[in-house]
Amino acid sequence: MNLSKTSKYAFRILVHMAKDEKALYSAQQLHQNIDVPERYLRRLLTDLSKSGFIKSIQGRQGGFIFARDISTITLLQIVESVDGLDSINECILGYDSCAFDYSCPMHDVWAETKMKIIDTLTKTSLKDIHNNRLEDF
Amino acid sequence: MNLSKTSKYAFRILVHMAKDEKALYSAQQLHQNIDVPERYLRRLLTDLSKSGFIKSIQGRQGGFIFARDISTITLLQIVESVDGLDSINECILGYDSCAFDYSCPMHDVWAETKMKIIDTLTKTSLKDIHNNRLEDF
DNA sequence: GTAAAATACTACAAACAAGTAGCATTTAAT
DNA sequence: ATTAAATGCTACTTGTTTGTAGTATTTTAC
Ligand code: SF4
Ligand code: SF4
Secondary structure (H helix, E strand, O other), rough: OOOOHHHHHHHHHHHHHHHOOOOOOOHHHHHHOOOHHHHHHHHHHHHHHHHOOOOOOOOHHHHHOOOOHHHHHHHHHHHHHOOOOOHHHHHOOOOOOOOOOOOOOOHHHHHHHHHHHHHHHHEHHHHHHHHHHHOOO | OOOOOHHHHHHHHHHHHHHHEEEEHHHHHHHHHHHHOHHHHHHHHHHHHOOOOOEEEEOOOOOOEOOOOHHEEEHHHHHHHHOHHHHHHEEEEEEOOOOOOOOOOOHHHHHHHHHHHHHHHHHHHHHHHHHHHHOOO
């Protein structure tokens, strides 16, 4: 259970872009709208392109645009690509590999909550987010 | 949503100690049972003492023992004392102070899950953990 | 009273995450 | 062609968290 700051930045970027799904956004434009250090933002945009969420268009008038339908992009996929799945799925006691044959006392306590987290992240696509609310972002 | 490794270490320590609530545990003993670097474990034990969960008994035959009834120690209190409450409660987009007057689209998506997390951590005491399961730890 | 077994304190070191900088490359407008 | 506006790559710097070391202090056993 560990969302890095970078994952949160990725959320900011993609949720913002999802507001107008078909639009092309330049790094500068994004920087003006969401509070992420400019160079770091750019690097992250490149990473998100490589992960296939968005694609980059180079050159003057270039920028970033979604590479696939935003209803197919879930929050879990985003976290997974930035932090890795372990960050969410890992043992609540921080063991690399579970030290126990049977589950330890903490396991059951956390299991349901962990499921809820994964469930929410899995079921929520970028499209869902803006369907829920139409407020400005 | 960010449990540091140190918080997880704290869980390991206290959940282990809660198995025999009234016993006195030396740092060495704990080190043999849970996989936390020895010197780091000791420092953390001192911190947990200062936070009032356990108390230290110095000198030969010394060690650590719960300072209060384990039914009054919740997981949230432990996280709070190690990482601070913000680590759990913080904005899913990582904004220090919410940038919006009204809630942004992400807020509602996460609100329920966040509540579930806080709820679980608040309602689960060290006693509950071992009441749920009697397995060895 | 001396030694041994424990915790306490504080500074340092290593590892990791976050942020910055410089320069290269691509493309459109002129 | 030239210039400007954009992304791409890679190395460096800074900050935070995690882990280590040395030394001091406390208390019991003998
Ligand atoms: S059983 Fe315990 S140690 Fe193993 S993965 Fe679950 S919480 Fe972690
Ligand atoms: S409304 Fe949005 S930005 Fe504000 S705290 Fe909630 S998730 Fe964060």
